[in-house]
Amino acid sequence: MKQTFPKKEHLKRKKLIDALFTEGQKVSAYPLLLVYKTSALPxxxxxxxxxxSVAKRNHKLAVTRNRIKRIMREVYRKNKQDFQTNGLTFAFMFIYTGREVMTYEQLEKAMLKLITKFNAAQNEIDD
Structure with a gap:
């Protein structure tokens, strides 16, 4: 699988995002929270x-929020092949909940923990 994050993999539809937050399930590994939902993707x-997403409440400066999101996207791009979708399609929203700015290495460690928890949750559903 290519380690790219093209435009068609970006979550942009408002209806899908709203459904994600009303009906989605959550998995967390500090400072990341993953809200996910199986759905038909366009x-x-x-x-x-x-x-x-990064909360404005925790990080007032747009520069800081954008930096955190950029690092999160990069960590996701490098590790997205580890998610076990089992032939299903998912909508994901990664939310940064920490108050301090984490380094790339710290976020990658959290992302790997998050992937492990997500895969475990998917395996429970399959069994």
Whole structure:
């Protein structure tokens, strides 16, 4: 699988995002929270559409929020092949809940923990 994050994998539809927060399930690994939902995606050949969010309440400066989102996207891009979708399509929203700015290495460690928890939750459903 290519380690890219093209436009068609970006979560942009308002209806899908609203449904994600009303009906979605959650998995967390500090400082990341993953809200996910199985759904039919509008794009062909895509198994996951992902969005990234950082609360303005915790990080006042847009520069800081954008830096955190950029790092989160990069960590996701490098590790997205580890998510076990089992042929289903998912909408993901990654939310940064920490108050301090984490380094790339710390976020990657949290993302790997998050992937492990997500895969465990999916395996429970399959069993």
């Amino acid at each position: 794009e062909e050949g895509v198994s996951i559409q992902a969005g990234f």
